[in-house]
Amino acid sequence: MPRPNLTKSGPQRRCRTHDGVMTVENSHALDELVAALPEGAVLLDPDVTAGYRQDWAADPAAGHPAAVVRATCTEDIQTVMRWATANRVPVVPRGAGSGLSGGSSAVDGCIVVSTERMRQITIDPVARVAVTQPGLMNAEVKKAAAEHGLWYPPDPSSFEICSIGGNAATxxxxxxxxxxxxxxDYVLGLRVVLADGTAVSLGGPLLKDVAGLSLTKLFVGSEGTLGIITEITLRLIPAQPPASTVVASFDSVQEAADAVLAITSNMRPAMLEFMDHASINAVEDAVRMGLNRKAHALLLAQSDAPGAAGVLEIETIVQACENNGATEVFATDDQAEGDAFAAARRAVFPAVLAMGSLLLEDVGVPMRALPQLVTGVEAIADDLDVLICTVAHAGDGNTHPLIVFDPADPDMSERAQIAFGRVMDLAIALGGTITGEHGVGRLKRDWLPSQLGEDVMALNRKVKDALDPLGILNPGAVIAVKEASLD
Ligand SMILES: Cc1cc2nc3c(=O)[nH]c(=O)nc-3n(C[C@H](O)[C@H](O)[C@H](O)COP(=O)(O)OP(=O)(O)OC[C@H]3O[C@@H](n4cnc5c(N)ncnc54)[C@H](O)[C@@H]3O)c2cc1C
Known part of the structure; x- marks a missing residue:
């Protein structure tokens, strides 16, 4: 992330809006915001703020922020939201910008609120609880917990480059x-700044607390559309025992998907990941792990059950793979070897990104429908003659078909867009979801009504309107902007 040195006394006062340069009236309002915040908090240089326009989805339709506020505390964010409410200016919350759905894409003339400088954490090892500001990376939260022999489990592949606030928001x-x-499952409490600048504390370090509506859960996954998370109370658990690992190759995605069902119907592995032929080869090109390049699918499974239970789980996984046509099965108790395979799986996304522009899917289905989803995605790729590399958190039915295209080729770009929609349509038809973990953001918003239906969409809208009546919080993410709401 760029570390600019422009402050309120800096020379850049041009702020782009829809039609180019911010109006004098708005520019004066911006001066008030700059004056109300600590020295250095507000970035105005368009060359610098451009670095906050997009997330990893690199949506070309992302707008240009009028300013970026790098908050250090809840009060800074309250100041921004009071100002934004008074001036009806859109605000886009941003963690580390690793999102894959355009959720933190800027809108023209907005204020991006970045939490990158909110990095304090305290651990209570007796209560096994962490209280953290949102700007720490997921990996840093894990590290802080590990210093007390504790573990914060959720582990996005992006754990070294995504913030814990972004994790809570998605x-x-x-x-x-x-x-x-x-x-x-680990968020016990949140401090949240609402659209009007009010700060509320929801939940807390109690392991059991059913007082009032479950508002903490409402904000988890709300993608910055209902409030800005400024503090998170997390449940920690004892450190994970060392895991044993199985890697299995298959001649077809169908066989691998069948093996997944055979595993999950008998046990709950600590990891069960899927890579298809194109993903295997993309990783091999990038990091050379010695994966079987000829395989049409690969499963990576782990068990961290202790002692005899672990041995039995590994046997169950091996058996399930062999019974479903695995051409090669390799098991290891070596932690470093297992970590290297997990790293290879995590490398898929950057490796595929090197092949072209991507449209990123995150579709999930009930476990029974997993074989139909992965074979259906193959059929869509064949039908439209597009390259789709599929990786999956297969054990929970959550797949990431990555559609590769060349933006300079209009025909291929159009076919990729069609494939993007068809994959989501397929997931919905199989009783699944358009997003298992990345969020709806802006890129999948148009498919949300097909999944939720009219009544549930209306309920989403009511909640949004109740908490953000002016529609200033992350407008256009998840739910379409109401016409004239920002006029
Ligand atoms: C290589 C790679 C692998 C990935 N693998 C996974 C994976 O395995 N699992 C997974 O779930 N995701 C994965 N992701 C997606 C991404 O890392 C997650 O969505 C992550 O939670 C985003 O965190 P962030 O800090 O980067 O948030 P951002 O991208 O900055 O924001 C994401 C959303 O959260 C909102 N937001 C951010 N901070 C706050 C806040 N403090 N208050 C309110 N709203 C906020 C934003 O407005 C936006 O809507 C991957 C991404 C990459 C690049």
Whole structure:
């Protein structure tokens, strides 16, 4: 992330809006915001703020922020939201910008609120609880917990480059979530700044607390559309025992998907990941792990059950793979070797990104429908003649078909867009979801009504309107902007 040195006394006062340069009236309002915040908090240089326009989805339609506020505390964010309410200016919350759905894409003339400088954490090893500001990376939270012999499980593949605030805002998942659950299972409490600048504390360090509506859960996964998370109270658990690992190759995705069902119907692995032929080869090109390049699918499974139970789980996994046509099965108790395979799986996304522009899917289905989803995605790729590399958190039915295209080729770009929609349509038809963990953001918003239906969409809208009546919080993410709401 760029570390600019422009402050309120800096020379850049041009602020782009829809039609180019911010109006004098708005520019004066911006002066008030700059004056109300600590020295250096507000970035105005368009060359610098451009670095906060997009997330990893690199949506070309992202707008240009009028300013970026790098908050250090809840009060800074309250100041921004009071100002934004008074001036009806859109605000886009931003963690580390690793999102894959355009959720933190800027809108023209907005204020981006970045939490990158909110990095304090305290651990209570007796209560096994962490209280953290949102700007720490997921990996840093894990490290702080590990210093007390504790573990924060949710592990997005991006754990070294995504913030814990972004994880809470997207209800992030990851590789070990098949056994240990996703972010919301560890969020005990939140401090949130609402659209009007009010700060509320929801939940807290209590392991049991059912007082009032379950508002903490409402904000987890709300993608910055209902409030800005400024503090998170997390449940920690004792450190994970060392895991044993199985890697199995298959001649077809169908066989690998059948093996997944055979495994999950008998046990709950600590990790169960899937890579297809194109993903295997993309990783091999990038990091040379010695994966079987000829395989049409690969499963990576782990068990961290202690002693005899662990041995039995590994046997169950090996058996399930062999019974479903695995051409090669390799098991290891070596932790470093297992970590290297997990790293290879995590390398898929950057490796595929090197092949071209991507449209990133995050579709999930009930476990029974997993074989139909992966074979259906193959059929869509064949039909439209597009390259789709599929990786999956297979153990929880959550797949990431990555559609590769060349933006300079209009025909291929159009076919990729069609494939993007068809994959989501397929997931919905199979009783699944358009997003298992990345969030709806802006890129999947148009498919949300097909999944939720009219009544549930209306309920989403009511909640949004109740908490953000002016529609200033992350407008256009998850739910379409109401016409004239920002006029
Ligand atoms: C290589 C790679 C692998 C990935 N693997 C996974 C994976 O395995 N599992 C997974 O779940 N995701 C994965 N992701 C997606 C991404 O890392 C997650 O969605 C992550 O939770 C985003 O965190 P962030 O800090 O980067 O948030 P951002 O991208 O900055 O924001 C994400 C959303 O949260 C909102 N937001 C951010 N901070 C706050 C806040 N403090 N208050 C309110 N709203 C806020 C934003 O407005 C936006 O809507 C991956 C991404 C990459 C690049």
């Amino acid at each position: 209800n992030a998942g990851g590789l070990c979530c098949v056994k240990y659950g996703v972010t919301t």
